[in-house]
Amino acid sequence: MSRRLVGSAAATLAMVMVAGCGGGSQADGKIELSLGLFSDFGYDKLIEEYQASHSNIKIEQRKVKMEQHNTQLATQLAGGRGAADIVALEEGVVSQFRASKDKFVNLAEYGAKDLKDQWAGWKWNQGTADGGEFVLGLGTDMGSLGLCYRADLFAAAGLPTDRAEVAKLWPTWADYAKAADTFTAKTPNVKFVDTARNVYKAILDQTEEGYFAKDDSYIAEKNDKVKTAFDQAAALGTKQQTGALEPFSQDWNVALKQGSFATTTCPAWALALIKAGAGDAAAGKWDVTTAPGGGGNWGGSFLAVPKQGKHPKEAYELAKWLTAPEQQKRIFKETGNLPSQPKVYQDAEVQATVNEYFNKAPVGQIFATSAESLKPTYRGTKDSKVGPVFGTALTRVEQGKQSAAEAWTQALKEATDAAK
Amino acid sequence: MTVTRPETEAAPAVSVSPSKEPKRFRLSNWDAKYTPYLIIAPFFVVFGIFGLYPLIYTAWVSLHDWQLIDGDQGFIGLDNYVKLFGDANFWNALFNTLSLFVLSTVPQLLAALGLAALLDRGLRGSAFWRAGVLLPNVISVAAVALVFAQFFGRDFGIVNFLLGFVGIDPIDWRAETWASHLAVSTMVMWRWTGYNALLYLAAMQSVPKDMYESATLDGAGRWRMFWSITVPSIRPTILFTVVTSTIGGLQLFAEPALFDPAFATSNSTGGSDRQFQTLVLYMYEKGFRLFDAGYAATVAWMLFLVVLVVAVINFTLTRRIAGKG
Numbered sequence: 001m002s003r004r005l006v007g008s009a010a011a012t013l014a015m016v017m018v019a020g021c022g023g024g025s026q027a028d029g030k031i032e033l034s035l036g037l038f039s040d041f042g043y044d045k046l047i048e049e050y051q052a053s054h055s056n057i058k059i060e061q062r063k064v065k066m067e068q069h070n071t072q073l074a075t076q077l078a079g080g081r082g083a084a085d086i087v088a089l090e091e092g093v094v095s096q097f098r099a100s101k102d103k104f105v106n107l108a109e110y111g112a113k114d115l116k117d118q119w120a121g122w123k124w125n126q127g128t129a130d131g132g133e134f135v136l137g138l139g140t141d142m143g144s145l146g147l148c149y150r151a152d153l154f155a156a157a158g159l160p161t162d163r164a165e166v167a168k169l170w171p172t173w174a175d176y177a178k179a180a181d182t183f184t185a186k187t188p189n190v191k192f193v194d195t196a197r198n199v200y201k202a203i204l205d206q207t208e209e210g211y212f213a214k215d216d217s218y219i220a221e222k223n224d225k226v227k228t229a230f231d232q233a234a235a236l237g238t239k240q241q242t243g244a245l246e247p248f249s250q251d252w253n254v255a256l257k258q259g260s261f262a263t264t265t266c267p268a269w270a271l272a273l274i275k276a277g278a279g280d281a282a283a284g285k286w287d288v289t290t291a292p293g294g295g296g297n298w299g300g301s302f303l304a305v306p307k308q309g310k311h312p313k314e315a316y317e318l319a320k321w322l323t324a325p326e327q328q329k330r331i332f333k334e335t336g337n338l339p340s341q342p343k344v345y346q347d348a349e350v351q352a353t354v355n356e357y358f359n360k361a362p363v364g365q366i367f368a369t370s371a372e373s374l375k376p377t378y379r380g381t382k383d384s385k386v387g388p389v390f391g392t393a394l395t396r397v398e399q400g401k402q403s404a405a406e407a408w409t410q411a412l413k414e415a416t417d418a419a420k
Numbered sequence: 421m422t423v424t425r426p427e428t429e430a431a432p433a434v435s436v437s438p439s440k441e442p443k444r445f446r447l448s449n450w451d452a453k454y455t456p457y458l459i460i461a462p463f464f465v466v467f468g469i470f471g472l473y474p475l476i477y478t479a480w481v482s483l484h485d486w487q488l489i490d491g492d493q494g495f496i497g498l499d500n501y502v503k504l505f506g507d508a509n510f511w512n513a514l515f516n517t518l519s520l521f522v523l524s525t526v527p528q529l530l531a532a533l534g535l536a537a538l539l540d541r542g543l544r545g546s547a548f549w550r551a552g553v554l555l556p557n558v559i560s561v562a563a564v565a566l567v568f569a570q571f572f573g574r575d576f577g578i579v580n581f582l583l584g585f586v587g588i589d590p591i592d593w594r595a596e597t598w599a600s601h602l603a604v605s606t607m608v609m610w611r612w613t614g615y616n617a618l619l620y621l622a623a624m625q626s627v628p629k630d631m632y633e634s635a636t637l638d639g640a641g642r643w644r645m646f647w648s649i650t651v652p653s654i655r656p657t658i659l660f661t662v663v664t665s666t667i668g669g670l671q672l673f674a675e676p677a678l679f680d681p682a683f684a685t686s687n688s689t690g691g692s693d694r695q696f697q698t699l700v701l702y703m704y705e706k707g708f709r710l711f712d713a714g715y716a717a718t719v720a721w722m723l724f725l726v727v728l729v730v731a732v733i734n735f736t737l738t739r740r741i742a743g744k745g
Contacts, residue, residue: 067683071708077489078713096711100489243575246681250569254576385710388689392682395692399595402693418710 036084137302143267200233212380234404244398268338295374486714536620553614565678623654
């Protein structure tokens with residue numbers, strides 16, 4: 001059998017198999033659009049509304065876990081079929097997909113450039129390529145940093161519980177480490193922070209350049225900021241002040257429920273995860289305050305349109321609507337995902353928003369202030385390959401397998417390999 | 421009936437040489453010759469499409485600098501293989517794979533043999549017990565792995581809780597190499613012991629009972645009968661299970677992947693220092709996390725060769741051991 005024949009036979013079979021989940025036009029004449037998402041974008045109600053006002057459009061949401069979403073998207077782009085009409089790209093991987101931008105629709109063709117002023121400048125830039133000529137994705141939320149803490153555990157350790165005073169406790173990460181020492185001395189059985197990895201990520205997200213310089217050259221080994229962030233986070237691990245938990249995992253949820261750690265870094269989108277994990281029993285015990293070291297951005301996403309979709313125009317219209325200011329405001333009120341548009345987060349109503357679960361913390365004000373002062377980190381094309389290496393290195397320190405120095409040396413070697 | 425019967429009976433008598441066979445007979449001859457091939461053809465067609473073609477294509481990909489999304493970046497010959505042989509992570513994954521394979525397969529098959537022998541002794545409600553041992557195999561591997569991952573939790577796991585009663589300090593099951601291998605092997609054993617036991621049981625029931633009777637008359641004990649009659653009699657089945665367990669064991673993926681809490685939430689490497697990263701997990705990391713499809717294809721081909729070699733070794737070894745009995 002010739003290779004071509006085998007190939008076409010395989011393709012036919014594959015087509016038969018994916019036919020069940022394929023998008024495209026339905027028999028009833030409606031245009032079916034699929035949305036490939038992870039976690040909660042808060043689109044459920046908005047989609048119903050959009051379908052009601054656009055009678056020819058039918059929308060299907062596909063939600064999977066983020067890591068799985070990225071892997072799936074990569075294979076779908078490689079295979080040329082199967083991707084949703086609109087896909088979410090998380091800030092950590094957007095630079096990686098930007099390198100394969102020929103697989104995506106340039107949204108500028110549909111007039112996306114006119115929308116530019118809606119977003120914070122850096123957010124818009126992250127979603128574009130070729131000096132702004134190629135618009136890859138429209139920004140959804142952003143992840144300006146805050147710090148969440150358990151007020152009751154702080155009280156037990158003799159630390160202040162009021163969020164303004166807690167903020168005064170840690171202007172810098174060094175002060176945060178001091179607070180950790182005080183806390184551990186008083187209540188040694190409770191961990192001060194869930195994981196060193198998130199502390200590391202947060203510190204690094206407060207710098208403008210991390211593993212890569214703005215010209216995309218690899219600088220991790222000579223960038224003091226990377227080393228400083230690593231050392232500060234590793235020190236917490238060495239002193240056993242961290243829970244050594246995998247962030248956002250099942251174990252992390254259990255630890256939240258058991259109240260076995262007192263602080264965690266929280267970008268705006270993490271509030272919903274903490275609430276879900278800790279449950280109603282911990283309502284009012286968690287609170288939010290300013291993160292040490294100033295503003296920073298961790299996470300937030302973009303909506304992009306893969307080229308393989310059948311209805312790029314309709315997909316763009318939907319993405320444009322979902323990311324428009326009015327919708328971002330509504331999503332914030334519903335899920336707490338922070339709008340990436342200054343006009344929206346400066347809006348009086350957004351600023352006045354409090355989160356009942358987090359002891360009525362003025363989350364609108366806290367996160368918007370943090371958003372104002374943030375310096376977004378430049379993400380290199382290979383950022384998503386290099387970053388995790390340092391995360392696992394910190395886990396080794398927390399598990400007591402390696403000293404901070406050993407872990408750093410190994411991580412640097414692995415990172416250099418990954419950056420090649 | 422009475423009319424046709426003499427005709428058909430006469431047919432062989434009339435035929436002298438094949439060339440003079442009646443047409444109908446020649447057709448049935450052709451039928452007998454080629455129909456079997458036709459009947460097994462679907463398997464080989466499907467195997468060709470889903471087995472052979474990917475295998476050859478993978479070999480082709482492994483000879484290229486191939487990025488998952490952007491595709492072929494040029495032919496590089498055996499560069500990927502050269503890199504692989506100098507890759508400490510590859511050898512680590514190979515070690516983990518073999519270690520997990522031995523740790524899970526050997527006790528598993530021995531336990532299955534014992535279990536089958538017990539089931540063969542005519543227990544009350546035998547159908548219930550026989551169906552029962554297969555249950556773990558029916559449950560989805562993801563569910564099994566998730567439950568076991570909870571059992572082996574560091575802080576709130578039931579295994580550490582029970583160990584606490586006998587004065588053993590909590591073990592961080594994911595941090596240590598041996599502990600993680602033990603935990604993952606337990607999962608594999610739990611899933612496959614019953615399945616293999618049923619295969620053994622089926623074979624045991626076809627062993628002629630008079631052999632046991634005469635052995636009893638000769639004064640042989642149960643233990644002696646088991647090793648001298650049962651095991652040699654079910655040798656083909658043992659060979660079969662050894663080969664299938666080898667293939668399955670070396671391709672271990674879901675259990676170690678889901679045992680790592682990092683798998684679903686961030687980028688898993690099978691433990692913080694690759695303590696339980698198997699070859700397939702390493703291939704996954706390279707191909708689907710780092711998007712280096714060429715290198716992943718190289719790992720896949722090495723895995724194929726390793727499975728081939730280990731399967732042949734096992735086959736010969738088992739044949740010898742079981743043959744001696």
